[in-house]
Amino acid sequence: MADRHSIHIDRPIVQADLDFLDGRADLIGHDDATLGNAPAAVIGIGDHWDAERFAQFPNLRVISRAGIGYDNVDVDAATAAGVIVCNGPDSPTVSTAEHTLALMFAVTKELPAKIKRAADGLSGPGAATSLELDGATLGLVGLGRIAKRVAVAAQAFGMQVMACDPFLDTSPISGVTLAALDEVISSAHVLSLHAPSTAETRHMMNATSFAAMRQGSYLINCARGPLVDHDALLVTLDAGHLAGAALDVTDPEPLPVGHPLLGRDDVVVTPHIASSTAIGRRRLYEHAFENALAVLDGRPASIVNLS
Known part of the structure; x- marks a missing residue:
């Protein structure tokens, strides 16, 4: 059985949208004060990551975007920090x-x-x-x-x-x-x-x-x-x-x-809600969490900075 991991999430998510996790992860959040030593973070479009921020969390192994675009993440800085960046190309x-x-x-x-x-x-x-x-x-x-x-x-x-x-x-x-x-x-x-x-x-x-x-x-x-x-x-x-x-x-x-x-x-x-149907929102976060867990468990994932 895969290890149980701690995953930081940058915003509150209703429990019904997280049932797919089935106890496979401990969720923490929703700001930098709670990120601590978590090896993974699931983020939306409004959570910005640059070299300075990556340096604050040396234990971070993976950033997983809930969605397609990842322009809020400095991918070069992530790569330099040894952090894998994932996205969900088909989720929205x-x-x-x-x-x-x-x-x-x-x-x-x-x-x-x-x-x-x-x-x-x-x-x-x-x-x-x-x-x-x-x-x-x-x-x-x-x-x-x-x-x-x-x-x-x-x-x-x-x-x-x-x-x-x-x-x-x-x-x-x-x-x-x-x-x-x-x-x-x-x-x-x-x-x-x-x-x-x-x-x-x-x-x-x-x-x-x-x-x-x-x-x-x-x-x-x-x-x-x-x-x-x-x-x-x-x-x-x-x-x-x-x-x-x-x-x-x-x-x-x-x-x-x-x-x-x-x-x-x-x-x-409209206020950036194109992907925000009930099913679409669940799909976004399901793909993001599955990517994070896959990286932590050494399984294939949708990785942006794969070298």
Whole structure:
């Protein structure tokens, strides 16, 4: 039988989401004062780790991210400290893909304005300016697990799907056209971002990118906030070049109260909850804990800094 390990967790988790552990670990948390000598830590996106912090916990052997992205962890610093970094590449796929679709419908059907219209006691659509998705082009920036699921669903609604991904030479999905980034940006009626946050992708959607988009098109971001220059987004929305934007992630996160992107009829903002369904949340933490336990027990895991 495998040893019972202590695992630090950075936030409270309801017991029902931890039943899968079945007594295999002692959980401690939720701050650095309780981390102590724990050999493993399970973290969310808001828990940041750099060289200075790693140096404070020399007994730490593994950091396991509950989710895909690990831009809150300095992987080079972790490697230098002898700490293995894990992520869960498939854990948020279903929930995040569904939320991407939900945002696409919300913004293209102009739901914020329509809901306000109903609340004001008005009937009828007002101006009929919303987008019919059948026959429209969906552009995907990145074609990983989440984007693939979005692509298949979009095709079921009659959308034409284009994608760019520097790691793919051929499309893994029938009917999805691979193209260069600039062609995807300029062709899409709806552009959905599915790229990681790196120095190269920071503000990939900027004034130049927005100017290249179709007149009256829409932007969706359920990936990472820094992909979008929000000042440039505001300018292009105010100019009427884009018809709308839907954001589950922002930079900073959360946006401060009163930020000009909030409360607009042409913008939908949700607070980084794309993966937060009941099943999705459980799946995130189950994968994260299983990765941590696998590393501690010497079994295969989803390791980011495997050398």
